Amino acid sequence: MILTNISNELKTEEAKRNWFDYWTHFSESPKSYCSEINCCNSNSHGAIVKKETHFKSDTFVIPLCEKHSNNYTFQIEVSDAVEMIPIDFCL
Ligand SMILES: [Zn+2]
Structure with missing residues (x-):
């Protein structure tokens, strides 16, 4: 499936690692x-991604390798088996 990557606001290595810890x-x-x-x-x-349907878009966290994390692409194709964690769970 194709997801929209909105991780461009994650500017630091630490932020990416923190979201990985969350995932x-x-x-x-x-x-x-x-x-x-x-x-x-x-x-x-x-990485923070949006999955859009006809009615709404939901925001999730997915895991990436260092290379894909650092080469920001707006759209990313991921395996359908990937475990997507909603961004609004409480820790
Ligand atoms: Zn990768």
């Missing part, structure tokens, strides 16, 4: 891979 906290399988569909690197950074 790991809620994930049922945190030891896994980058969400990008063709990537086999292990995940280490969080």
Whole structure:
């Protein structure tokens, strides 16, 4: 599926790692891979994405590898199996 990456506001390495910690906290399988569909690197950074439907858009956190995290792309194709954690869970 294609997601809209809105992580351009995550300017620091620390912010990306903090969102990765958030994702790991809620994930049922945190030891896994980058969400990008063709990537086999292990995940280490969080990204904030929007999934849009006809009626609404929801915001989620997904894990990416360092390379995909640092090469910001507005749209990113991810595996349908990726675990997407809603951004508004309470820690
Ligand atoms: Zn990757």
